[in-house]
Amino acid sequence: NAGVTQTPKFQVLKTGQSMTLQCAQDMNHNSMYWYRQDPGMGLRLIYYSASEGTTDKGEVPNGYNVSRLNKREFSLRLESAAPSQTSVYFCASSALRGPSSYNSPLHFGNGTRLTVT
Amino acid sequence: QQQVKQSPQSLIVQKGGISIINCAYENTAFDYFPWYQQFPGKGPALLIAIRPDVSEKKEGRFTISFNKSAKQFSLHIMDSQPGDSATYFCAARSPSNNLFFGTGTRLTVIP
Numbered sequence: 379n380a381g382v383t384q385t386p387k388f389q390v391l392k393t394g395q396s397m398t399l400q401c402a403q404d405m406n407h408n409s410m411y412w413y414r415q416d417p418g419m420g421l422r423l424i425y426y427s428a429s430e431g432t433t434d435k436g437e438v439p440n441g442y443n444v445s446r447l448n449k450r451e452f453s454l455r456l457e458s459a460a461p462s463q464t465s466v467y468f469c470a471s472s473a474l475r476g477p478s479s480y481n482s483p484l485h486f487g488n489g490t491r492l493t494v495t
Numbered sequence: 496q497q498q499v500k501q502s503p504q505s506l507i508v509q510k511g512g513i514s515i516i517n518c519a520y521e522n523t524a525f526d527y528f529p530w531y532q533q534f535p536g537k538g539p540a541l542l543i544a545i546r547p548d549v550s551e552k553k554e555g556r557f558t559i560s561f562n563k564s565a566k567q568f569s570l571h572i573m574d575s576q577p578g579d580s581a582t583y584f585c586a587a588r589s590p591s592n593n594l595f596f597g598t599g600t601r602l603t604v605i606p
Contacts, residue, residue: 382538420501420584420596421539436593468538483529484594486538 380404382487384469390493391459399454399490401469409472410452411436411484412444414465421468427452459494466491498522499587501597508604514572516600518585521566527588530559530570531596534581542583543570575604 385400403410412424413436423436427446441463443455452471456463467490474482500519508514518528529544545552545559545568552559558571572579585597 418504418598420497420499420598422596423593426593437595470538483541483544484531484539486540488536488538 382469382471382485384467384487384490386490387488388491390495391456392495393460395459396455396457397459397492398456399467399469399492400451401453401487402451403469403471403485404450405471405473405485406449407471407473407485408449409474410446411470411472412442412452412454413468413470413486414438415468415489416465424454424467456492459492461494464492464494497598498589498595499585499597501585501600503600504598505601506603508575508602510575510577510604510606512575512604514570514575514579514602514604516570516583516585516602517567518569518587518597519565519567520587520595522587522589523566524590525587525595526590528559528561528568529586529588529594530557531584531586532581533584533599539584572602575602577604577606580604 382403408429411426413421415421422438425444427433430449445453468486470484470486472482530542531539532542533539543554543557556573561568583600586594
């Protein structure tokens with residue numbers, strides 16, 4: 379099993395360009411997430427999808443859009459990249475989401491390192 | 496504003512020593528407190544977790560101590576090994592089921 383797969387691994391964009399980060403999981407998980415990781419800030423939730431067909435904003439959604447394409451795939455789109463979006467982006471999935479999810483940890487991909495110049 | 500405060504930012508420990516990482520939170524509605532371990536170039540992975548109705552949880556060399564009244568919890572790594580060198584994140588889950596992460600602690604275990 380590959381777990382959570384993210385593409386690309388690295389990307390450099392110019393300010394104003396757009397791109398889509400891809401994420402796929404093969405664990406039949408219901409919930410998927412996008413986080414960004416910045417030095418001194420930890421991981422912050424951008425968007426999540428509790429189940430197929432639903433998406434919700436997290437802590438830092440501005441400048442991003444998401445699509446839950448099917449149960450396996452959850453993409454993150456930057457419509458007009460800004461230098462403030464330079465970060466490492468992690469996709470994660472979990473089997474469950476909610477009060478009964480104690481035994482349903484987040485499984486993370488290996489990240490996409492994005493630089494916006 | 497950081498929902499979960501983590502310290503120290505970095506930690507250097509001799510092999511065989513005890514590593515201690517501390518976290519504090521304000522929101523008493525948080526109901527689940529996991530720790531994640533991250534190696535360079537990889538995503539974080541769940542290490543150990545605790546619920547607020549328990550004061551301590553131990554798994555091998557890793558122990559979480561939880562003080563509900565002080566709103567603090569800590570990770571203790573006993574007999575620290577070079578292979579434990581990684582970045583550790585504490586986290587807390589809100590009633591809306593979102594995880595808030597601390598800022599991370601980079602642990603280096605010297606052989």
